[in-house]
Each structure stands twice: as structure tokens, then as C-alpha cells.
């Protein structure tokens with residue numbers, strides 16, 4: 001067998017596995033957008049079949065044999081070579097998926113769906129007691145999962161690696177600690193300042209006009225409607241079926257303008273990343289985002305760094321006022337800008353502002369590490385949650401519903417690996433933006449003229465087209481000239497909110 005025919009065979013097999021997953025993604029998208037409720041039972045069955053086929057395809061021993069045969073070829077190439085990168089990433093994914101026994105995956109999947117179903121009922125009833133034994137099993141399963149990847153330094157590392165390849169607790173923890181140490185005094189200074197009013201965005205804004213405006217905005221920042229769609233759903237997400245088809249979804253609150261607008265920009269940011277990958281990587285593991293954290297860096301960059309900036313609104317505000325003359329005709333630009341950036345320590349992560357958001361995430365990250373380390377028992381989790389909210393945000397939930405039962409993540413499969421990407425995203429987004437400004441200092445002026453094309457082009461060249469050729473660490477090092485660093489985010493938030501709150 002020649003190297004070229006082995007490589008062709010490997011690519012065909014990887015594409016087939018990806019195509020099965022993408023077909024499942026179409027069904028999942030449909031289930032979350034247009035499927036009538038009567039479709040649920042059949043859809044569950046169809047998704048289970050596709051998930052089994054995708055797993056069989058991805059664990060095909062022939063992939064392992066091809067990777068073994070191609071190893072000497074990969075070693076003979078510079079690591080930057082596309083074939084070397086493809087073989088390295090395919091090897092990484094193949095090891096991840098084959099080291100986990102099928103028996104475990106089935107047991108864990110059953111437990112996850114039972115836990116999720118129980119959580120949907122337990123949360124509104126504020127019933128942690130029902131969830132406690134299930135969460136204990138989830139913790140056992142998460143520890144068992146880590147055991148399939150011996151040699152880790154911290155038991156959460158294999159779980160973190162699944163979402164953010166190469167990241168470890170030892171790398172993340174000091175950066176998060178530095179971020180918290182910088183954010184806490186900023187939150188305190190803001191709390192002591194004159195508060196801003198978000199009344200301007202809490203009026204009645206009919207859905208149709210909100211959608212018209214949001215579509216104009218995402219089209220302007222580069223979302224390609226020829227290769228994507230925007231639809232409505234209960235919990236917004238982005239999904240990719242292929243290089244030519246990336247879907248985003250949003251939801252509307254007619255009494256709060258910020259919800260649909262910023263969640264649409266957020267998901268469009270994820271989509272710009274996918275639409276900006278290389279066509280020739282389609283269906284191969286090199287295409288798509290570098291990691292969950294790097295993906296989140298782009299949704300956050302477009303949502304917050306661009307979308308919540310004064311420059312962005314100095315261009316867009318008059319168009320928004322034309323859409324809503326009664327609601328915003330008499331609201332000054334500066335007051336609108338303040339309203340969409342209001343900071344207030346609150347109980348709910350997904351409603352949190354740009355400054356306090358990361359404090360919510362880091363509480364969860366720390367608690368799940370303590371659970372995995374065996375330093376914290378599930379029984380003590382509700383109180384540990386309240387204690388951290390009190391010390392980090394100065395608020396305390398009246399119950400577990402808005403406390404430990406708040407997020408779906410721990411009730412949908414595993415403890416560990418799901419939260420760090422949100423704060424990594426904010427950190428990396430700020431680092432990438434600083435790097436872009438060093439090369440193109442005019443970007444803020446361009447944004448204020450409604451032109452984000454050079455920022456998009458810079459991100460496409462430096463991040464989107466790279467795909468998974470680099471790990472997150474390698475990407476940050478290459479593009480930003482240094483390691484993961486909380487300082488750019490702290491600098492940006494401090495400057496922005498010192499101005500906004502006249503600190």
C-alpha cells in the first residue's frame with residue numbers, strides 16, 4: 001500500500017464518520033426548531049441509531065491500522081504539514097474514542113438521559129434531594145472516565161482535554177485565580193459607583209422588528225446567508241452540517257431587547273468561525289474550531305468586544321432607533337450603551353453581565369474540581385455553592401433552584417470539562433483582539449464606521465483557517481506571542497467599565 005492510497009482511505013473513513021454525525025446534527029437541529037411534538041419518540045430512536053453508527057464508524061479498527069501505517073510518513077514531515085497535522089489530530093481523536101469501553105459509554109449515556117429527565121422536573125420543584133444520588137453516580141462515572149486515560153496529573157484533566165485539547169488544571173487554575181483577583185475589586189468599585197439604568201432596553205420590543213435588526217447586524221459582520229440560516233429555538237445554539245451549511249438559532253424576549261440581539265450576535269460569532277474554515281478541510285477533523293474555548297473566544301469577541309462597544313453603537317444606534325422610534329427615539333446613545341452593559345452581581349450565570357460572568361463560571365469550575373478530587377461531597381454541594389456566591393458575588397440564592405440546580409451541565413452526563421471553556425473564551429478573545437489591534441490599530445475606528453471586515457479577515461487568517469492544525473496553546477502562542485494570559489481581559493474590562501461607571 002502506498003502512503004497516498006492509505007491517506008486517501010483514511011480521509012474517506014474520517015469523512016464517513018463525520019457525515020454520519022452531521023446527519024444526526026440535522027435531525028437534532030430540526031428537533032430543536034421545527035419538529036412537531038409528536039415527532040419526539042421517532043426522533044429519539046433515529047438519533048440513537050445514528051449515534052451508534054457514528055461511534056462504530058469512528059472506532060473502526062481499520063482507522064487504527066491506517067494511522068499506524070501512516071505514522072512513519074507523518075514523522076518524516078514538518079509538524080506544520082497538513083498531512084502531519086491531519087494524522088496527529090486523527091490519532092488523538094481515535095485514542096479518545098477507542099479507550100472508552102462500549103459498555104461504559106452505554107451505561108453513562110443511560111444514566112445521563114435519566115438524570116437529565118429527572119433534573120427537568122426537579123429544578124422547578126427545588127428538589128435537590130432527588131438529584132443527589134444521581135449526581136453521586138455522575139461523579140463516580142466521571143472519575144471512572146478519567147481512569148481510561150492514565151498518566152494525567154489532575155483527575156479533571158482528561159475531561160478538560162475533551163473540550164480544550166492540551167489544557168490542564170495546572171495551566172488553567174493560576175490564570176483563573178489571577179482573573180478573579182482582578183475582577184473582584186472591579187466589581188466592588190462598580191457597586192460603589194452611581195448605577196446605570198437598563199430601563200431603555202426593558203420596554204416592549206415586538207419580535208418582528210427585533211429580528212429585522214438582528215439580521216441586518218449579523219449580515220453586516222459577515223454571516224453568509226448563502227451558507228447558513230437563522231431560526232428560532234428555546235435554547236440558542238450553533239451547529240454545522242458542512243462547510244456550506246452552518247445553522248444558528250436564537251430566542252426572543254419582547255420585554256428585553258438585549259436577549260435576542262446579543263444571543264444572535266453570539267451564535268453568529270460561532271458561525272463566522274465555521275464559515276471561515278477551509279473548504280478543503282470539510283468533513284475532516286482539521287476543519288472546525290480549534291477547541292471549545294477558542295470557539296467561545298469568537299462568539300464572545302463578536303458579542304461583547306464588538307457588539308457591546310460604544311463604537312459599534314455609534315454606527316448602529318440610529319438604525320435601531322428607526323426600528324423602534326417610540327421606545328428609543330428619546331434615549332441618548334450613551335444611555336443605551338450603558339443599558340446594554342449594566343453590571344450587577346446576580347444569581348443566574350446566563351443572565352450575567354460581562355464583568356461578573358466569569359465569576360459565575362469560576363465558581364462552577366472550582367466546585368467540580370473539588371468534587372472530582374474528593375475534597376467536597378455531593379451532599380455538601382448546595383451549601384458550598386451558596387458560600388461561594390456569598391464570598392465571590394455577595395449574593396445568595398433563596399433556594400437550590402437558582403443555586404446548585406441552575407445549570408444543565410452537571411445533570412447531562414459528567415462533572416468536569418464543561419465550564420472552563422466559557423471563561424477561557426473570554427480570556428482568549430481579549431488576547432486575540434489585542435493581537436489584532438497591534439497589527440491593525442484602526443479596527444476600532446472601522447467598527448465605528450460599521451466596517452468589521454478587516455477584523456473578520458484577520459481572525460479568518462489567524463484563527464478560522466487554522467482549524468485544528470494547532471492546539472489552543474500553540475495557537476495562542478503563535479498568534480498572541482505568549483501563553484494564556486488573563487491580563488488583556490482585565491485591561492479591557494477595567495478600561496471599559498472605568499469609563500462607563502466614571503470610576
Ligand code: ZN
Nearest residue numbers: 266270296299
Ligand atoms: Zn457560545
